[in-house]
Amino acid sequence: MRCDQCNTPIEPGEEKEHLGRILCEDCHMDALSPPKGCDPWAVYTAKSCEARAGGNAALTPLQERILGILKETGGVEPRELHKLLGGEPRLKDLERELAVLRYMEKVRGEKRGDRVVIRSW
Template identity: 40%
Template sequence: MLCQKCNCEIPVGEEVKHRGQTLCEDCYVELLEPPRSCDVAAVYSAKAARKAAGQEGTDGLTELQKDIYNYVKTEGPVTHDQIMKQFNLSRLQLDKNFAILRHCELLRGFRENGQVLVTIWTQGGPGEMNMG
């Protein structure tokens, strides 16, 4: 059986019915709880976990997250469309990775001239905002 959202194969018995669609578990969870980049509890948890693990900067991130961070650091501020194009990501993939980078206070979004831009995290910069 195939997921009607992502077209991935769903093992027998692991499909989830949601609003008339047959979904894999990942797509179902994403519908119920989409990534949120602006989440105070997640920021607190990420910072505490990274501190306890002795992690700083891009320590503990996936290679993709490190690459996104370095791209924004080098080329930024950039739009989410530029990031998606650079790394061939869907919006959902970007949202998931941006949320982690935001929770680690490495990247942030801000609005300038009606456009949402992503830049490296700095204290006291333009107002933070959600990527959405």
């Protein structure tokens, strides 16, 4: 038998049921107490929490590009960054990426005069 969540083999008798799914002990604990602060971006939850826990989650290619641009430029406004990325992804999606990166403490906002730029740490 395998965990529905992480696919880890489960010893007979060790399996837990949660909302109709069979989970290993770890996933069952997670399911019962979702980590605080890791909820807003469901898709990124695992990654963000990993980053918090392990410090070195893999970045997506887009996130790598964003960090590369920020390092080259020393910091740009989100709209400028959007332009430098060639207009991809949509600004809304880019903002979400930046939120994730900020959460992972890869980038931060910095006030320069009346502008707020995004820069790498």
